[in-house]
Amino acid sequence: MPGDDGQPTEDGFFDLESRLAWRNVWRNPRRTGLTVAATVFAVFLLINMAAMSAGVHGKMIEDGVRIQSGHVQLSGEGYLEERTLERSLRLEPALARAVEETPGVVAMAPRLVAFGLLSKESATKGVGLFGVDPEREPTVSTLPERMVEGRFLPDDTERPIVLGERLAEHLGASLGDELLLFSVAYTLENAYDLFTVCGIMRLPDPQLDRSLAIIELGDAQAFFAYGDRVSEVAILAEQAGDVPTMVASLREAVAAGPDPTVEVHPWNEVMPELEQLIFIDAAGLYLMLAILVVVVGFGILNTILMSVLERKRELGVMLALGLRPRAIFRVVYKESMLLAAVGLVIGMALAVPFALWFQAHPIPLTGDAASATEAFGIEPVVTFLLEWVNIVGSSLTIFVVAALAALYPAIKASRARPVDALRSI
């Protein structure tokens, strides 16, 4: 295909520019090899660190959502700020129907959330109480799957209670034991009653494991003299990505419903500390990766600049023979892109299977590492999640870095005057 005058033409699979660029890249195999190795290393780290970050953060969100908030939560006006029994809502049939009909909603579960003191003999512990609907709760949360002893609700026992494993240890409670629950009812009267331990569960968040007790919603409403009110309704979404749309739809439905003061919150508003923890963790990781990428960028810059300086005379000859400066610019640019592409292909070939293997085989942490993660309320398991956005983002990052690194050498090469280049030796 005839080209613009002074521009290389295509000849088969590779045009002249690409042929020159490809062969120039391999003129100094050792230097190219080192640059490619640095790029491979960067790609490997980019993909796997991002996959680990996505996996761990995804698990943190999933645990939080499936144990505490739900993807979306309905609550009474001002409940999120005060979290007291005064802030309640009624799950009217019309509201329940509107929620169930909202696209993306998989299930919902009403809860009464309160605080109390739980005692067994001389041991007493302040606890968070979840009053849950035994039928609906398993459709939203993973709490019933976390039983290590006994069974989740419903239970034949009168006023059954499920405890976190650490809480049970603290109280010295075991299955069948009676515990005294003491609190203040909605009516501001003292509330106390005996509950029987029917199950013990192990929660990934150690803090929650030390302080959560679950009773039946009906028992909780009776205990706190709460009538048919609830504190919140946890809603499970089909996909986490559906949350913003779901929130918008639910807000519309609530506004048209019997109680427009009901609030609709996505998980990150209910658990802002979790979102902040993830943000800080991700920021630290991406800062480190950015530094790595910049170092790789300088590696590519060095390789291309050295290559251009070594070829000053040769570039001058090509200009003298009639090659346009912009074609020289493109040749140098293609060299940088080829270096990046080779590093990227090899890096991907190593990184993707590695990430997929760890996605299928999460790494349980033990010892000090486990204690450190538990201190942040995180289950001590490292999980990977390889997403397309990670692969595309890593590729784009490497190409953008290579493109920026090539800019100075390419401009320098294209601005050479043939006569200076020919005189330079």
Place this chain on the structure above:
Amino acid sequence: MLEAHDVFKVYDTRGVETRALDGVSLEIEAGEFTALAGPSGSGKTTLLNLFGALDSATSGSIRLDGQELSELKPAELAHLRLHQLGFVFQAYNLIPVLTARENVEFVMELQGIPAAERRERSLAVLAEVGLADLEAKRPLEMSGGQQQRVAVARAIVTNPRLVLADEPTANLDSHTAERLLDLMEEMNREHGVTFLFSTHDPMVIEKARRVVRLRDGRIFADEARAA
């Protein structure tokens, strides 16, 4: 064909001015086989660079077929070099990552000549310079003489009107240099290609049909010889 009129070229190196050409006027007719002779620093390579549109004069006029070179934009100069001029440089200056044939095809490829025609013409010219069997060799796999012959093939394959050769025999042994000169003389005679050399090689001067002698940036002798 080529005219220089009262051409000055002054280099300014860190405030020190060097007058490389000092009022040179010269005319080259089509079909000439001319040598610019003189010692190092006499200005012959500078004059060749100006004729080749690789550099611009400080003052004076250089015209190629009546076209004033100083009036052309860089892209137009590149076009002129691509379509009308051929270059043979002192140090061969082949592109090391390309084979002999690809080097010969380089200018044709820039001109947009189709691949089949390029191949045919490059193989024919390589055969003409005696390198038919080295078409797939890269420059580093060839001797200096072979490389310079590839450079000559590259310079003439597009049938340029003028070939500018800067010290083409400087790095060659006398036998190879003579063969190369014979080759260029044959091109000149049979194809009418105009050759202009810069040289201080007595063999080139002896073969030239016109010798323009320079010293200190000025022409002090212009000798025409019988063919």
